[in-house]
Amino acid sequence: MTPITLITDFGTKDHYVGSIKGTILRTAPAARIVDITHEIGAHDVVHGAYVLFEAVKTFPPGTVHVAVVDPGVGSKRRILAGRYAGQVVIAPDNGLITLVHRHLPLEEMVSVENTHYFPGPVSQTFQGRDILAPVAAHVASGVPLVQLGPPTASVDILRLPEPVRLEPVGLRGQVLFVDHFGTLITNINVDDLASLFRSRVPMEVYVEDQVVGSVLTTFSDVDINETVAMVGSLRMLEVAVNRGRACDRFAAAAGTEVTLRPADDRT
Amino acid sequence: MTPITLITDFGTKDHYVGSIKGTILRTAPAARIVDITHEIGAHDVVHGAYVLFEAVKTFPPGTVHVAVVDPGVGSKRRILAGRYAGQVVIAPDNGLITLVHRHLPLEEMVSVENTHYFPGPVSQTFQGRDILAPVAAHVASGVPLVQLGPPTASVDILRLPEPVRLEPVGLRGQVLFVDHFGTLITNINVDDLASLFRSRVPMEVYVEDQVVGSVLTTFSDVDINETVAMVGSLRMLEVAVNRGRACDRFAAAAGTEVTLRPADDRT
Amino acid sequence: MTPITLITDFGTKDHYVGSIKGTILRTAPAARIVDITHEIGAHDVVHGAYVLFEAVKTFPPGTVHVAVVDPGVGSKRRILAGRYAGQVVIAPDNGLITLVHRHLPLEEMVSVENTHYFPGPVSQTFQGRDILAPVAAHVASGVPLVQLGPPTASVDILRLPEPVRLEPVGLRGQVLFVDHFGTLITNINVDDLASLFRSRVPMEVYVEDQVVGSVLTTFSDVDINETVAMVGSLRMLEVAVNRGRACDRFAAAAGTEVTLRPADDRT
Numbered sequence: 001m002t003p004i005t006l007i008t009d010f011g012t013k014d015h016y017v018g019s020i021k022g023t024i025l026r027t028a029p030a031a032r033i034v035d036i037t038h039e040i041g042a043h044d045v046v047h048g049a050y051v052l053f054e055a056v057k058t059f060p061p062g063t064v065h066v067a068v069v070d071p072g073v074g075s076k077r078r079i080l081a082g083r084y085a086g087q088v089v090i091a092p093d094n095g096l097i098t099l100v101h102r103h104l105p106l107e108e109m110v111s112v113e114n115t116h117y118f119p120g121p122v123s124q125t126f127q128g129r130d131i132l133a134p135v136a137a138h139v140a141s142g143v144p145l146v147q148l149g150p151p152t153a154s155v156d157i158l159r160l161p162e163p164v165r166l167e168p169v170g171l172r173g174q175v176l177f178v179d180h181f182g183t184l185i186t187n188i189n190v191d192d193l194a195s196l197f198r199s200r201v202p203m204e205v206y207v208e209d210q211v212v213g214s215v216l217t218t219f220s221d222v223d224i225n226e227t228v229a230m231v232g233s234l235r236m237l238e239v240a241v242n243r244g245r246a247c248d249r250f251a252a253a254a255g256t257e258v259t260l261r262p263a264d265d266r267t
Numbered sequence: 268m269t270p271i272t273l274i275t276d277f278g279t280k281d282h283y284v285g286s287i288k289g290t291i292l293r294t295a296p297a298a299r300i301v302d303i304t305h306e307i308g309a310h311d312v313v314h315g316a317y318v319l320f321e322a323v324k325t326f327p328p329g330t331v332h333v334a335v336v337d338p339g340v341g342s343k344r345r346i347l348a349g350r351y352a353g354q355v356v357i358a359p360d361n362g363l364i365t366l367v368h369r370h371l372p373l374e375e376m377v378s379v380e381n382t383h384y385f386p387g388p389v390s391q392t393f394q395g396r397d398i399l400a401p402v403a404a405h406v407a408s409g410v411p412l413v414q415l416g417p418p419t420a421s422v423d424i425l426r427l428p429e430p431v432r433l434e435p436v437g438l439r440g441q442v443l444f445v446d447h448f449g450t451l452i453t454n455i456n457v458d459d460l461a462s463l464f465r466s467r468v469p470m471e472v473y474v475e476d477q478v479v480g481s482v483l484t485t486f487s488d489v490d491i492n493e494t495v496a497m498v499g500s501l502r503m504l505e506v507a508v509n510r511g512r513a514c515d516r517f518a519a520a521a522g523t524e525v526t527l528r529p530a531d532d533r534t
Numbered sequence: 535m536t537p538i539t540l541i542t543d544f545g546t547k548d549h550y551v552g553s554i555k556g557t558i559l560r561t562a563p564a565a566r567i568v569d570i571t572h573e574i575g576a577h578d579v580v581h582g583a584y585v586l587f588e589a590v591k592t593f594p595p596g597t598v599h600v601a602v603v604d605p606g607v608g609s610k611r612r613i614l615a616g617r618y619a620g621q622v623v624i625a626p627d628n629g630l631i632t633l634v635h636r637h638l639p640l641e642e643m644v645s646v647e648n649t650h651y652f653p654g655p656v657s658q659t660f661q662g663r664d665i666l667a668p669v670a671a672h673v674a675s676g677v678p679l680v681q682l683g684p685p686t687a688s689v690d691i692l693r694l695p696e697p698v699r700l701e702p703v704g705l706r707g708q709v710l711f712v713d714h715f716g717t718l719i720t721n722i723n724v725d726d727l728a729s730l731f732r733s734r735v736p737m738e739v740y741v742e743d744q745v746v747g748s749v750l751t752t753f754s755d756v757d758i759n760e761t762v763a764m765v766g767s768l769r770m771l772e773v774a775v776n777r778g779r780a781c782d783r784f785a786a787a788a789g790t791e792v793t794l795r796p797a798d799d800r801t
Contacts, residue, residue: 058556
């Protein structure tokens, strides 16, 4: 059977993850469940949106992704099931699908409303178990999306910060999130960099007013414990410390300003 | 093959989880292993008992659950294999099975003693790998429980705190555990609440002497950062902060007193 | 299909683990992925080497192990694929394979260089996704190692600390790592102990200048909260506190000195 992936902010110490897996397997005993993460920051829809997007970029067609970062559980927000790149994403309509929706062609989408596919009592606090898990199991078993509820085209889209051009030349972006290694992942992508570098002006990267240096290609370009700015595996500008933690070195977190400016421009 | 779930306090940074999985797969190469949690608090048998109970409530018949929270490893405590609701629970006889045993009908139980099913040397500190893993693999492969050892009916049962009635009307319970979101899960269940509410006296929930408010139905009944008392997905009274951490707000932990009292009773 | 295990230092909060799993499943849709750990200390090749060795000792023949603790990613270090005990280990050539290589007979080994098996663009920072994952999927699908690149016999071996004999009788070793329970795992193994005990001199274990006591066999030999030295499940000397954390009790960490000396030798 096609894989069912899980992306949640439930942590791993409670019964939550087990309840979702048990419900999936009770509905579809042959389901193949794949943990992506249960450590999205509590209620951090932006982080969840990036992890979900990366998952859809790497998993094979047919995969069903269940994403549950759901601060509005129990409110009137809908649950969406959308097909992108031959994969199905099932998630609350709260912005989690933003990056998938912006970058991949939507093939079909419905609002999950047909209680035939989630027949049990629905808790006000754990719809991951009571709605998303059984629905995902049915979809992985072959139930067409159109049976889950009415088609819809509207998706709640997050307003994500975009980098801005500096005059006469430069870019001001920010840290989107800090990864497990303490590396700063910024919202400045390779296309932003490419257009900037066409100016042929030597640039340096700054985290607030602290200089990192020019954009290099790999950790091994710098010594251990040295800082490096480079294009990472997400194809976005990252600021790292070789075998160290850039978030500590620069006292940086999500939202911290990162700029590219001409090397001699120490304003 | 039927799923084998794992509920342990081993954490995930060491070789322990891998050793259990490898031993299962060496014994039963087609086994389907499902992680429920490895983050039960070290030696926290009460927390493990709740997670195990929720697992048995959601997984399908045939599932084999391996629960290893085992502060007495190496002592004379037995290892039990019991069938409840068509599922098999394999665990040390230290109270881990308490809630499953109290709430679900026992179909059969044995004391695991037949070394034919765990032929290797048995370490004094890691019987999860040396006994429970191979035994679970054999059970999932179809070995009847009666072959594992002599039938038994005695189970070590935890003495869990029960809520007490207050005069003239009210309930005094306590926090059982704090979940990943910082929400306080109490030992007051829906039946306790239903019998209390028959008095038709308006009640409020208190965490020690701090008022939470009346019992509502969902997070979206309160504003962000507001406290709420409600019946959670375990069908027990929970105290939460909408998108915040109740354990910090109320300086509460397992054992903290939670009461329901008439709204005007500020004693 | 044969299992593919994952041992990494990627943590579980980011997209990294999902990207590796998705890439494996895109290459080999029937792959069975088994998480061993993603919580190896960042860049801690020594810890990774021990976890990998324990995995190879427990998993069945045919298993493919992917180990990614790779501080030198992006540099010229090779990626190796070696067969030991009928299992395949795929890892960077940075010492991760040290213990497997020292203790198990090598059956064949190649340097992974054939880009036919990792056709996509290769990031400078995430070769786990771009090289190791697709290669592991191909090997699990039956591709012979010889097709991955040229045979090699050279492996980067870590210089691990060895215990030294004390005069007239005794051993000085050190803590290799601290496990999830706070137990100190030392580099003194059962063979070291056996040869020492042939002297028939009563010995005591010390953590630096703090006495632990003699070597016992199980936690239940001591009361709760008491310290105990014993041979653990790795068959190495461990120092533990019954239901407590030895690392806190002794202020010990990797590298802390642990000695065995005659009981009356309070030098």
